[in-house]
Amino acid sequence: MMPPSDASSSFSAPNLYLVGFMGTGKTTIGRAVAQRLKYRLLDSDYEIEKAMGKTIPEIFANPDEGEPFFRQLERNFIDEGHPPENCVVACGGGLVVQPGMLDLLKRKGVVVCLHASLETILKRTSANRNRPLLDVEDPMDRIRALYKEREPVYKRAGAVILTDHRPTSDIISHVMRVYRREVPDWLKKQAKAAGPHGG
Ligand SMILES: Nc1ncnc2c1ncn2[C@@H]1O[C@H](COP(=O)(O)OP(=O)(O)O)[C@@H](O)[C@H]1O
Ligand SMILES: O=C(O)C1=C[C@@H](OP(=O)(O)O)[C@@H](O)[C@H](O)C1
Numbered sequence: 001m002m003p004p005s006d007a008s009s010s011f012s013a014p015n016l017y018l019v020g021f022m023g024t025g026k027t028t029i030g031r032a033v034a035q036r037l038k039y040r041l042l043d044s045d046y047e048i049e050k051a052m053g054k055t056i057p058e059i060f061a062n063p064d065e066g067e068p069f070f071r072q073l074e075r076n077f078i079d080e081g082h083p084p085e086n087c088v089v090a091c092g093g094g095l096v097v098q099p100g101m102l103d104l105l106k107r108k109g110v111v112v113c114l115h116a117s118l119e120t121i122l123k124r125t126s127a128n129r130n131r132p133l134l135d136v137e138d139p140m141d142r143i144r145a146l147y148k149e150r151e152p153v154y155k156r157a158g159a160v161i162l163t164d165h166r167p168t169s170d171i172i173s174h175v176m177r178v179y180r181r182e183v184p185d186w187l188k189k190q191a192k193a194a195g196p197h198g199g
């Protein structure tokens with residue numbers, strides 16, 4: 001008799017995708033969570049900059065590239081630029097907003113969304129000018145507009161973790177708890193999607 005199919009036996013460390021608006025702490029928290037889980041950290045922005053040999057502001061500023069090209073690079077990174085397990089993926093804030101991307105990330109792993117108030121976002125993002133979308137005369141106005149546009153997607157992301165006025169150690173533990181809680185359900189869904197004979 002065939003043993004029962006159990007996708008979880010071959011796939012036990014699904015990726016964790018951190019999504020959320022700019023400045024919510026995805027890169028910072030992702031790095032610490034990856035260390036704790038002994039997973040690899042992949043920051044989509046860093047991976048894209050490394051592959052392209054230029055910075056995100058340079059890509060956005062290039063008239064032959066710009067934001068649409070950057071979004072394509074993000075899509076390529078998710079489609080074929082990273083391993084399928086044992087990774088914490090800190091996503092750039094706009095990555096998950098692309099059509100179909102949230103559902104794709106949910107199929108690829110556990111998705112956790114970090115949240116912060118607009119005031120906190122402004123404070124955390126004003127330390128440098130490496131986010132071209134906020135490198136404008138009135139960044140708060142831009143944050144407000146972008147947030148309004150993106151909020152429905154972030155809200156659909158699944159677990160949302162608040163990061164305002166919270167030490168990073170607290171947020172890290174919270175993300176770890178949510179990830180560990182969600183892995184069994186994610187594995188069950190995977191096994192079901194793979195069908196009775198596995199994937
Ligand atoms: N919980 C937090 N409390 C205070 N500062 C934070 C917190 N999380 C992140 N930061 C700071 O905010 C800035 C943006 O964080 P970052 O991890 O780059 O966010 P994201 O990747 O979501 O844009 C960094 O300077 C980081 O040190
Ligand atoms: O929200 C966005 O559209 C962007 C977020 C940035 O990443 P962080 O969210 O890590 O700042 C980076 O990908 C780029 O500047 C565009």
Ligand SMILES: [Mg+2]
Binds near residue numbers: 026027028045090092
């Ligand atoms: Mg980041």
